[in-house]
Amino acid sequence: MSETFTLYKLIILYMLDKVDFPLTNAQISEFILNKGYTTYFKLQQALSELTEAELIWEETSHNRTLYHLTEDGAQSIQYFKNNISRSIREDIDNYLREKKYDLKNEVAVKADYYRNTSREFSVRCQVLEDELPLIDLTLSVPSEAEAEAIVTNWQKKNQEIYAWLMANLL
Numbered sequence: 001m002s003e004t005f006t007l008y009k010l011i012i013l014y015m016l017d018k019v020d021f022p023l024t025n026a027q028i029s030e031f032i033l034n035k036g037y038t039t040y041f042k043l044q045q046a047l048s049e050l051t052e053a054e055l056i057w058e059e060t061s062h063n064r065t066l067y068h069l070t071e072d073g074a075q076s077i078q079y080f081k082n083n084i085s086r087s088i089r090e091d092i093d094n095y096l097r098e099k100k101y102d103l104k105n106e107v108a109v110k111a112d113y114y115r116n117t118s119r120e121f122s123v124r125c126q127v128l129e130d131e132l133p134l135i136d137l138t139l140s141v142p143s144e145a146e147a148e149a150i151v152t153n154w155q156k157k158n159q160e161i162y163a164w165l166m167a168n169l170l
Contacts, residue, residue: 008038008046009055010084011092013077016056016069018096021104021131025065031095037088061112063151111154113147116140121147125154127162135162 012028025047032043047067050056055073059066069077081089096103113123120140127134135158141147154161 004038005042005046007084007088008032008042009050010077010080011037011088012046012050012067013055013069013073014081014084014089015092015096016067017074017077017081018092019100019103021107022059022066022068023103024107025067027103027106028067031092035091061110063111063155066107109155109158111151113144113151123147123150123154125150125158127158135165 011032015028015031016023028047029040029043032038033040038046047056047058050073051058051067053072054070055076056067057070059068108128110126110128111123113121116122118140120142121144123139123141125135125137125139139150141150
């Protein structure tokens with residue numbers, strides 16, 4: 001059991017080591033659960049333990065959690081990656097190769113909101129490329145429901161909005 005649970009942690013570290021951007025909880029879960037490696041609850045426990053051990057760190061907003069590899073996590077996976085079978089490493093490599101563009105785009109789009117000093121809500125919408133903002137837009141709205149709607153719609157319509165802004169500003 002302990003050896004198997006360690007494997008789940010190594011898979012997560014290996015995935016994060018193979019990309020140059022963070023992965024969401026949903027992205028990690030999609031791979032591990034679709035392959036049938038473990039259950040959702042064991043996966044969440046593995047993520048929690050890796051975070052507590054400071055091998056990964058999490059960035060949480062209202063609508064998702066992103067996981068980043070720490071320096072200690074990177075050193076650990078370099079030392080222990082051979083404890084992951086070649087076939088599992090190949091599965092991970094293939095998954096990341098096939099989905100890299102979609103995975104990267106998904107985490108490059110960020111939106112979050114918070115209550116501001118005017119007792120309204122500020123919604124920060126971003127599109128990042130190589131961790132630098134292509135667009136960084138903050139809007140103030142009177143209600144939390146409107147803030148949540150903007151966060152949701154930003155995920156769906158950010159490319160359209162960015163193109164519209166560029167066409168109208170240039």
